[in-house]
Amino acid sequence: MEETFDRLIYQRGNKTKEARSIDLKVPNDMTCHEFKIICIRMAHTLGYHEENIKETFGVIEDVNKDADKQQIKLLFD
Numbered sequence: 001m002e003e004t005f006d007r008l009i010y011q012r013g014n015k016t017k018e019a020r021s022i023d024l025k026v027p028n029d030m031t032c033h034e035f036k037i038i039c040i041r042m043a044h045t046l047g048y049h050e051e052n053i054k055e056t057f058g059v060i061e062d063v064n065k066d067a068d069k070q071q072i073k074l075l076f077d
Contacts, residue, residue, distance in 0.1 A: 004028050010042065018047055036060065 005025040012020045022045055026038055036057060043053045 008038065008042065010046065019045060022046070033060070 006028045008022075008024040008026060010022045012018070022042060024038060024042065026035075030038075037060065040053055040057050040060070043057075044050075
């Protein structure tokens with residue numbers, strides 16, 4: 001059975017040395033909490049300041065924090 005995904009795509013309209021396009025494939029059955037986490041991650045990727053993100057989204061506990069640490073470790077080992 002093939003998994004289906006929704007996509008969140010952000011594209012900048014001007015020249016920049018920052019990310020010009022971000023394309024996220026997300027499970028189409030994710031919860032609102034999981035969607036909020038994706039939005040926070042996208043805001044970080046786009047370069048928004050940590051304090052602005054916290055003011056906007058609040059502080060949330062990421063249920064995948066341990067998995068994220070393992071992924072980061074794999075990237076930098």
